[in-house]
Amino acid sequence: MRGGGVFVGELFGREREEPAPGVVLLPGWLGAERQRELVAACREWARPPAGMRSVLLPGGGTMSVRTVCLGWHWYPYGYARTVLDGDGAPVKPFPERLGALARRAVAEAYGERVGEVAGAAGFAPDVALVNHYPHGARMGLHQDREERVDAPVVSLSLGDECVFRLGNAEGRGRPWTDLRLCGGDLLVFGGENRYAYHGVVRTLPGTADPELGLTGRLNITVRQSGLG
Secondary structure, three states: OOOOOOOOHHHHHOOEEEOOOOEEEEOOOOOHHHHHHHHHHHHHHHOOOOEEEEEEEEOOEEEEEEEEEEEOOOEEEHHHHHOOOOOOEOEEEEHHHHHHHHHHHHHHHHHHHHHHHHOOOOOOOOEEEEEEEEEOOOEEEEEEOOOOOOOOOOEEEOOOOOEEEEOOOOOOOOOEEEEOOOOOEEEEEOOOOOOOOEEEEEOOOOOOEEEEOOOEEEEEEEEEEOOO
């Protein structure tokens, strides 16, 4: 929905959407088995050392989501090889199977236009952030600006549905578009909207597939850092 009203695409069912240039939503892209595999993998990645943590923001607040990083450790607002704002352990390696999945995601999202989107044709992901949204968690509008290349961002949703707010690259104000993201959905954003502000307004408790055994929402964001 755009600032109110029904969700974009809801009148006609959940089909492929391109809510803004360079932004592609593929509903149900992950099948049930792959979703279960990823949830199990997230549980392993969340274990210490270098496990899931609450992120302390520079202003003194704490993010309501909990995060574990793979490949590179993200902290506000940079990358490191160790969990310097946590237990200090080396970050867990970036799984090649996740990289292969993300490359396929970009290829399928852009199709024949992949060569027209900056960094899409040679997409080489090397970092992932796994965010767990317990009931009541949200994420304010922000940009993903710590990377040194303009390659697309791949976002995979698991568990509870959420209201995802896609803003613009100029600031946190309007215009924005609210999208419904469900378990199994793929969202890719790149091109002129690679640096669009975005966030999660709210999650919808109890909407996850019960077979996942997951409380809340998991979001796996895969990026190319450009750090070498």
